[in-house]
Amino acid sequence: MPDFTTDHTEPAADRVERFQAAASTAFAPLLVRAHDGPPFHATIRAQATGGLLVSDIRTSPVTVNRPAGRISSSDNDVYKVALQLSGTMGVAQDGRREVMRPGDLAVYDTTRPYALEHFAAPDGEIRTVVIACPRHSFAAGPDALREVVATPVPATRGVTGLVAAFFTGLADELPNVDASGTHLADALVDLISLTFATPPRPDPSALTARMIAYCEANLSDPTLSPRTVARAHHISVRYAHRLFAETDRSLASWIRSRRLDRIRRDLENPLLAHRTVAAIAARWGLYDAPHVSRLFRATYGVSPTTYRRAHSGGF
Structure with missing residues (x-):
């Protein structure tokens, strides 16, 4: 998809509508509502690579919903994996409601309703890196991933830290990401699978x-x-x-x-x-x-x- 930036000369309602259309095209049909406060603004920089879509999203406070009425069999059948870089984001799916803070990773499923609520960062910028991954690319089946949707994982060290660094590096180098990077995509999906694989629960x-x-x-x-x-x-x-x-x-x-x-x-x-x-x-x-x-x-x-x-x- 082409990069998207709101035009500050447009009426606020038009900016929100165009952002909703751009995000719906990139991921799946969505409903967007801007929060009260400063004039709404948003940018999406995106690049496809090896069947994945890497997106760097920056926005003012906004709520994004994927309601049941907007889900159809013709939509992109993907998981979205998000890394919160600044600001906080509430994520809700399947009865879970959690808050992602900077450095947290979370996965959610576009084939079921979900809601995201972006809150302002101290410096005013809310930034999230989102990678849309086809469901079939995950070794873990839907039942395993259903256990971990909307459950933030702190990306502090080990595999999660590596995944976070990978996400950030891709976002910072989006113009230079190889669109045919199959090996890159496979490596990234493997890391994501390790991050969200449901471990054997202890006694x-x-x-x-x-x-x-x-x-x-x-x-x-x-x-x-x-x-x-x-x-x-x-x-x-x-x-x-x-x-x-x-x-x-x-x-x-x-x-x-x-x-x-x-x-x-x-x-x-x-x-x-x-x-x-x-x-x-x-x-x-x-x-x-x-x-x-x-x-x-x-x-x-x-x-x-x-x-x-x-x-x-x-x-």
């Missing part, structure tokens, strides 16, 4: 134990949540919840319970009597003092202040 009880140990070590981190725990263990949030469904409480409830227990123990410690309840709660990642007080009362039957008075010798 669920062992994985749950590692997740619990991770949570215990990070209770003071206010960002600790089922999402960050799943991300740290390279599993989906859905699978993390499934593991904890076999216990007597949810993962979020377990984290909250452990934080409250740490707060309770600190309130009993006379050496910490000089610290306020709010400071103790913040030490364990909870910064909303009224909310903490309500949770504490619901769990232990009294307010944190009353509990401290009764258990720390009058401090």
